[in-house]
Amino acid sequence: MKKRKLGSNGPEVSAIGLGCMGMTIKYGQLDDEHSIETIHHALDNGLNLLNSSDAYGNGKNEELISLALKGRRQEAVINTKFGQIRKTDGTMDINGRPEYVQEACEASLKRLGTEYIDIYSQHRVDPTVPIEETVGAMSRLVEQGKVLHVGLSEAGDETVRRANKTYPIVCLETEYSLWSREVEEEILPTCQELGISLMPYAPLGRGFLSGSIRSSSDLSEDDQRVMQPRFAQENIDQNIEKLVVLEEVAKEKGFKPAQVAIAWILQQDENLVPIPGTKRTKYLNENMRAVDLFLEKNDLDRLSDVFAIGETAGTRYPAGHMKLLGV
Ligand SMILES: NC(=O)c1ccc[n+]([C@@H]2O[C@H](COP(=O)([O-])OP(=O)(O)OC[C@H]3O[C@@H](n4cnc5c(N)ncnc54)[C@H](OP(=O)(O)O)[C@@H]3O)[C@@H](O)[C@H]2O)c1
Known part of the structure; x- marks a missing residue:
């Protein structure tokens, strides 16, 4: 597995991580035993x-x-988050108060x-607490040896x-994929300038x-994604047209669309x-396997053209949650 370094002073990690969210929230049927097997397979x-x-x-x-991770803690880089309740x-409820940061970290540990937690991130920025106070509390967790590195999620440029x-x-950590490319306009350049890694979540557009x-x-009716605007039928009907090009590129390369979607990100x-x-x-x-898939410039351009910024039908989250992004 190829490696990439997180941030200027962060750990070396595999070029892709494993998003574990769907192991405990409904993205189809849950299966703890197989989820644990999947984590072991990742480490192996x-x-x-x-x-x-x-x-x-x-x-x-x-x-x-x-x-x-019983007996295998040292093999993993754990990135967990707090503050979205x-x-x-x-x-x-979004909570970035210093005393809560300490409390939440101890509960996670x-x-x-x-x-220790390798990377401890704020899940959503609390607009009622100056970021200096929240991150100050996170830095004290580093001093205490409870956390090794500090991260953010869905924070705005200024924050x-x-x-x-x-x-x-x-x-x-921010949503970034072929159908969610807004980060390219401001956040990605800021991260590049400051030596912060961007960790694209939902790189497969939630499937x-x-x-x-x-x-x-x-x-299924209880699948979390039915709440997401992009999974409303009228938006699926529009967005599915873009999949044609992704599926074409995948076929030409002898890979699957999901693998091309991951490779496209890695090559950005x-x-x-x-x-x-x-x-x-x-x-x-x-x-x-997508880590070893090389896309020619022509393939990258075809994909970037069809999945142009701002052209995906439906917002990333329902209206209420959209207000919590880029704060
Ligand atoms: N910071 C944040 O606010 C935030 C928000 C959302 C997510 N995240 C993190 O990002 C991770 C990834 O996001 P996500 O899980 O929402 O979306 P995603 O990675 O874009 O897509 C996950 C979905 O794709 C399916 N899938 C995965 N690999 C596939 C493949 N090769 N072929 C076909 N289908 C495939 C999965 O199926 P199965 O479920 O059946 O395996 C799952 O339904 C999460 O697990 C979580 O850790 C962070």
Whole structure:
């Protein structure tokens, strides 16, 4: 497995990470046993970066990772997050207060069964707390030896700059894929300038770019994605037209659309470490193979043209959640 370095002073990690979210929130049927097998398979093949959050399954994701890492903690680079709390009425509470940062980290350490978190990230920026205070609290976790590196997720340009002045930010986790390319306009150049890695999440468009979701009826009623505007039938109908080119390129190369979608990201910049999510060894194998897929300039251009910025039908999240992005 090829490696990439996170940030200026961060750890060396596999060129792609493993997004673990779908192991505990509904992206189809859950299967703990196979999810653990998938994490083991990742480690066995040199894929060491595991992406989680205390929000995924309300702590269950971290507990699952703890089970998977029994006796293998040193082999993994754990990236978990705090600060996005789902309330019982389904709405979101964002908390970046310093005392909460400490409390959330201690709870994550306990669930993960580890003495340290490799990369600890703020899941969503709390607009009511100056970023210097939140990142200041995160830097104290580093002093205490509980955290090795500090990251952010979905933060806006100004916030990233202020945060990085407070304490070096190793990575920024943000949605980036063929159908979500807005980061190219401001955030990616900022990360390049500051020596921060961008960790593209949902690099497969939450499964859409694999070509396996062609109708909203392909998702069960309790699948989390039915809440996402891009999985409404009228948006699928428009976005599916773009898949034709992705599927063409994949066929010509002898790879699958999901693999081309990952390779396209990896070739945009050395500073990118995408984290495709899966709970299946079969998909994991395919995604790992994408690291060695080279796309010619002509292929990259064809894909970039058809998936032009701002042309995807439907927003990334429902309206309420959109307000939490780029803060
Ligand atoms: N920071 C944030 O706010 C944030 C938000 C969302 C996600 N994330 C992180 O990013 C990770 C990835 O995002 P995501 O899981 O939402 O979306 P994604 O990686 O774009 O897509 C995941 C979906 O694609 C399917 N899939 C994976 N590999 C495939 C392949 N080779 N062929 C066909 N289908 C394939 C998976 O199926 P199976 O589920 O059946 O394996 C899953 O349904 C998450 O796991 C999470 O760790 C972070």
